[in-house]
Amino acid sequence: MVLPGPRIRVESGAMRCSGSWTVDRIERVERLPLGLAWRVGSAVVLDASAVVAMDMAGAWLLHRTARGLERSGRTVTLRLRPEHEAILRIVTSSGVVAGPPRARDRPRVLSAVGRRAWISARELGGLVSFFGEMGVTAARARTGPLRVRWRQVLQHVQTAGFEALPTAALLSFFIGVVLAYQGSALFRPSGAGILVADLVGLAMLRELSPLVTAIIVAGRSGSAYAAQIGAMKMTGEIDSLRAVGLSPIEVLVLPRIAALLVVLPLLTVAADVLGVAGAMVVARAELAMGSGEFLGRVAREIRASDYLLGVCKAPVFAVIIAAVGCYQGLQVADDAESVGRRTTVAVVQSMFLVVVADGFVLVVSRLFGI
Amino acid sequence: MATSVPSAPEIVIAVRDVHTTVGGDVIHAGVTLDVYRGRIFALAGPSGCGKTLLLREALALHVPDSGSIRVLGRDVVGIGDEEALELRQRCGVVFERGALFSSLTVAENVALPLRERSRLGRTLRDEIAALKIALVGLPPSAGPKYPSQLSGGMRRRAALARAIALDPELLFLDEPSAGLDPASGKEFEELVRHLNELLGLTVFVVTRDLGLLWNAADHVAFLGEGRIVAAGTMAEVSRSDEPLVRAYFPGTRSGPAGARP
Numbered sequence: 001m002v003l004p005g006p007r008i009r010v011e012s013g014a015m016r017c018s019g020s021w022t023v024d025r026i027e028r029v030e031r032l033p034l035g036l037a038w039r040v041g042s043a044v045v046l047d048a049s050a051v052v053a054m055d056m057a058g059a060w061l062l063h064r065t066a067r068g069l070e071r072s073g074r075t076v077t078l079r080l081r082p083e084h085e086a087i088l089r090i091v092t093s094s095g096v097v098a099g100p101p102r103a104r105d106r107p108r109v110l111s112a113v114g115r116r117a118w119i120s121a122r123e124l125g126g127l128v129s130f131f132g133e134m135g136v137t138a139a140r141a142r143t144g145p146l147r148v149r150w151r152q153v154l155q156h157v158q159t160a161g162f163e164a165l166p167t168a169a170l171l172s173f174f175i176g177v178v179l180a181y182q183g184s185a186l187f188r189p190s191g192a193g194i195l196v197a198d199l200v201g202l203a204m205l206r207e208l209s210p211l212v213t214a215i216i217v218a219g220r221s222g223s224a225y226a227a228q229i230g231a232m233k234m235t236g237e238i239d240s241l242r243a244v245g246l247s248p249i250e251v252l253v254l255p256r257i258a259a260l261l262v263v264l265p266l267l268t269v270a271a272d273v274l275g276v277a278g279a280m281v282v283a284r285a286e287l288a289m290g291s292g293e294f295l296g297r298v299a300r301e302i303r304a305s306d307y308l309l310g311v312c313k314a315p316v317f318a319v320i321i322a323a324v325g326c327y328q329g330l331q332v333a334d335d336a337e338s339v340g341r342r343t344t345v346a347v348v349q350s351m352f353l354v355v356v357a358d359g360f361v362l363v364v365s366r367l368f369g370i
Numbered sequence: 371m372a373t374s375v376p377s378a379p380e381i382v383i384a385v386r387d388v389h390t391t392v393g394g395d396v397i398h399a400g401v402t403l404d405v406y407r408g409r410i411f412a413l414a415g416p417s418g419c420g421k422t423l424l425l426r427e428a429l430a431l432h433v434p435d436s437g438s439i440r441v442l443g444r445d446v447v448g449i450g451d452e453e454a455l456e457l458r459q460r461c462g463v464v465f466e467r468g469a470l471f472s473s474l475t476v477a478e479n480v481a482l483p484l485r486e487r488s489r490l491g492r493t494l495r496d497e498i499a500a501l502k503i504a505l506v507g508l509p510p511s512a513g514p515k516y517p518s519q520l521s522g523g524m525r526r527r528a529a530l531a532r533a534i535a536l537d538p539e540l541l542f543l544d545e546p547s548a549g550l551d552p553a554s555g556k557e558f559e560e561l562v563r564h565l566n567e568l569l570g571l572t573v574f575v576v577t578r579d580l581g582l583l584w585n586a587a588d589h590v591a592f593l594g595e596g597r598i599v600a601a602g603t604m605a606e607v608s609r610s611d612e613p614l615v616r617a618y619f620p621g622t623r624s625g626p627a628g629a630r631p
Contacts (some may be wrong), residue, residue, distance in 0.1 A: 023537055024487070027490050031491070056501060056505075090568055096504050096510075149628045280465075334473050335518060
């Protein structure tokens with residue numbers, strides 16, 4: 001059964017409405033009454049007695065048309081079918097008035113910049129105090145009976161470390177390949193092809209392995225931590241942890257940090273090995289350098305301090321990634337959108353801080369001549 | 371569409387011999403029930419008996435193994451996606467958790483179905499949303515608030531406002547009073563009654579709330595062990611001798627409808 005659509009017919013001093021005035025149809029006549037210019041002071045008859053079906057949206061449209069005409073000084077007589085009177089009464093008694101849509105206050109450029117800066121500053125402050133809170137909790141855990149949640153730590157070692165191994169290994173292998181390839185193109189013409197070993201060895205062991213590993217782990221695990229803890233925050237699990245007297249930092253954050261502290265140096269070492277192996281493959285193909293010769297050169301030219309510096313950066317990065325991921329997770333508000341936003345922020349912020357920390361280590365190591 | 375006999379009330383939902391198994395467990399073993407137009411129908415029963423599942427089946431969100439379900443004159447078992455969408459547009463649903471979109475304000479939540487399912491202009495849409503918000507008894511100040519800023523009872527009202535945004539003929543409520551304090555539950559119950567009388571809305575409510583069963587429901591069906599074990603008015607159901615019903619309503623023999631001889 002298809003009812004006829006809504007219609008408005010204008011006759012002398014009367015607006016005759018017919019058809020079905022329902023929410024799915026009335027867009028056709030929505031703007032029509034506005035275009036009609038009734039003489040000021042005239043009496044208008046709004047005749048809806050031919051309307052076959054009316055819902056609240058249709059009744060509202062009639063009501064606002066009538067009110068609009070009255071406001072501008074016309075007298076309105078509304079005629080309705082008796083069965084539609086009830087619905088019109090609901091609409092009129094609701095107390096809702098039609099009016100111009102409220103304008104949204106749009107932030108100006110300057111206030112937007114100020115607001116962003118304030119938010120960033122507060123964020124940084126929050127992160128710093130979070131590190132402090134973490135330190136206090138860890139210290140307390142050391143003075144009291146040390147409760148290490150081995151099960152959880154091992155589980156995180158499995159997911160953040162073991163399962164990340166293929167990705168980290170493959171990526172660093174190819175970085176080794178690319179570096180060696182570029183290096184051999186650079187050094188071969190001057191007959192110094194053997195320097196490829198120095199280049200790749202130094203770059204991978206000192207800088208790239210820790211950095212690449214940290215970026216992979218930040219993307220895989222930092223985001224996962226933020227999302228996991230964020231979802232727990234939303235469902236009230238964090239509050240129930242607090243309610244049973246457990247600190248979320250002790251139960252959720254410290255095991256994750258401990259796991260990454262274990263995992264990141266190991267992954268870095270794996271990345272070192274695979275990066276050098278990638279370079280070795282290229283050196284054999286491009287420079288006809290045997291693997292014994294290549295590895296001998298690496299062993300002679302790279303100091304132990306270079307290698308150790310690279311590996312020692314990994315725990316620093318681990319703390320940054322895990323702490324930022326967990327912190328952002330704990331900042332999640334009650335809406336689904338904030339989980340997504342906080343997860344993104346966790347990854348971006350931890351990568352940024354990792355690179356900043358890397359630069360800091362570089363400056364310090366220069367000062368001490370390492 | 372409408373029945374030709376005016377004296378017999380039109381059946382809006384007709385469930386016939388529905389069987390459903392989920393993961394090997396038999397949930398429905400031949401459920402049959404009728405919901406009449408303009409009435410409040412309550413489906414009661416112990417938790418896990420498949421009340422919500424039946425509601426989902428009526429909305430074509432779950433397909434039963436066998437049997438037929440007709441909603442608003444249309445067979446929903448084996449319904450096409452397009453038709454299902456059209457049918458759901460004529461129904462309003464409030465799920466157990468309310469499920470308001472947390473990133474939208476209350477007014478935006480209510481206006482969302484209007485924006486997606488009608489071609490109305492923005493001003494009219496906002497006004498109709500304000501109308502529905504007023505209708506469910508929320509103050510106008512609730513409109514620009516986010517769901518997380520509202521109390522549980524207000525959130526339930528906002529979800530109801532969204533469900534009636536498109537003037538549905540049929541309203542599905544899943545445990546509307548769960549998690550509300552008795553006073554808010556009572557208010558919500560009155561609101562449902564009020565909307566039912568005001569708009570002639572047919573209401574299908576899944577509930578375990580005795581207040582709602584006694585005071586709001588016109589018809590009650592009790593689902594247990596996969597079948598409707600008792601049906602009728604609440605007074606009739608509470609007088610049933612079925613052990614399942616007895617276990618569920620202990621002491622209601624002397625309930626508001628009077629004691630059994």
